[in-house]
Amino acid sequence: MTPGDENYKRLRAELDRRLRSDRRLSALAERIAAGTADFTDTAEYTQIVARHIGEVMSDSIGEITDPVGKELAARALLRDEYESINGVLGEVQAHIDEGLGIQLEPVKPAFPAERVAQAAHSLLDPTVTEQTIRRRARSTSENITNSFHDDFIEENARFRSRAGLKVYVERRTSGKCCPWCTEVAGRYLMSEQPEGLFRRHDNCDCVIIYDGKVLRGQVGSSGKRTRTWEDTGERAARIEYAESKKPARLSREEAERLQGEHMPEGLTYLRGRGIMEPSTKLNMQYFGKNPIGIHLPKKEYGKIIHEINTLYYDFYQDQRVFWHETVIDDSYYVYKVLNKGFDNYVIMLKVKKDD
Numbered sequence: 001m002t003p004g005d006e007n008y009k010r011l012r013a014e015l016d017r018r019l020r021s022d023r024r025l026s027a028l029a030e031r032i033a034a035g036t037a038d039f040t041d042t043a044e045y046t047q048i049v050a051r052h053i054g055e056v057m058s059d060s061i062g063e064i065t066d067p068v069g070k071e072l073a074a075r076a077l078l079r080d081e082y083e084s085i086n087g088v089l090g091e092v093q094a095h096i097d098e099g100l101g102i103q104l105e106p107v108k109p110a111f112p113a114e115r116v117a118q119a120a121h122s123l124l125d126p127t128v129t130e131q132t133i134r135r136r137a138r139s140t141s142e143n144i145t146n147s148f149h150d151d152f153i154e155e156n157a158r159f160r161s162r163a164g165l166k167v168y169v170e171r172r173t174s175g176k177c178c179p180w181c182t183e184v185a186g187r188y189l190m191s192e193q194p195e196g197l198f199r200r201h202d203n204c205d206c207v208i209i210y211d212g213k214v215l216r217g218q219v220g221s222s223g224k225r226t227r228t229w230e231d232t233g234e235r236a237a238r239i240e241y242a243e244s245k246k247p248a249r250l251s252r253e254e255a256e257r258l259q260g261e262h263m264p265e266g267l268t269y270l271r272g273r274g275i276m277e278p279s280t281k282l283n284m285q286y287f288g289k290n291p292i293g294i295h296l297p298k299k300e301y302g303k304i305i306h307e308i309n310t311l312y313y314d315f316y317q318d319q320r321v322f323w324h325e326t327v328i329d330d331s332y333y334v335y336k337v338l339n340k341g342f343d344n345y346v347i348m349l350k351v352k353k354d355d
């Protein structure tokens with residue numbers, strides 16, 4: 001065991017205790033689990049977590065005598081919360097999209113390893129007082145934790161904007177932050193936002209979110225915009241961009257093979273909610289290194305996974321990609337599944353079978 005482990009475990013336990021007993025956080029977690037949360041909720045959730053991390057770090061950092069232990073504990077704690085905050089954000093985004101009939105998977109921003117390493121290392125500074133170290137431990141870990149949310153918002157707003165959605169980014173301030181924050185607060189079309197909109201200084205309590213509800217659809221005869229994407233040069237750019245986001249885990253050949261596979265005969269694509277367009281490549285978005293496929297309602301997902309697990313060793317084990325058929329509400333559906341081993345599947349496509 002490295003010296004950091006013991007410290008990390010202690011800090012982790014203390015942080016868990018705080019998070020569990022925070023009633024506001026529990027209320028937010030319930031909304032998130034119920035699928036009714038939005039990015040304002042995730043921002044608040046993140047700010048609360050950030051505050052707790054700040055306090056744990058500031059309270060405990062002095063008790064860690066080993067300098068390396070300080071650094072490791074700080075890094076491990078931030079890494080944990082990076083994962084959990086991105087998980088929460090991905091979940092909320094999937095629910096919002098589901099309600100809007102959008103099929104774009106969340107992009108997971110990279111872990112800001114260098115920034116975290118620097119912050120953790122600054123806790124070892126022998127030239128400053130213990131009090132300064134504690135203040136630093138609080139403010140930098142708070143700030144970095146909030147930036148996990150900001151990074152997700154920035155990357156997904158950018159990705160969606162490039163994918164053809166009209167995305168607005170919004171920075172809200174309590175008005176008590178600082179003159180710069182007051183100046184920059186507002187709502188902007190993504191790509192027209194002021195420089196530095198996604199940054200925050202220490203002790204900044206601004207909320208940065210995005211709203212991608214308005215699709216850049218074609219104008220129909222009624223004068224209203226439809227919810228389809230314009231089939232213009234944009235489309236090519238969009239696909240090119242989506243392709244550049246190919247999975248890190250699959251080889252290029254594998255990815256091309258997956259993309260190039262044709263539908264079995266007798267199947268048609270359902271239009272509208274929950275169903276992919278046959279030609280679009282946007283059904284192959286990846287969350288970090290892991291493909292996570294399309295989003296299905298929890299109950300449906302559970303049913304599919306259970307069925308596949310039951311049939312796995314008899315039918316699917318040797319197939320990298322397979323089609324699984326099932327009945328939902330008296331209709332036949334087929335799911336294209338990427339096989340990553342038993343109980344580890346990525347649902348890439350859902351298709352309704354002709355009667």
Ligand SMILES: [Zn+2]
Nearest residue numbers: 177181204206
């Ligand atoms: Zn601010």
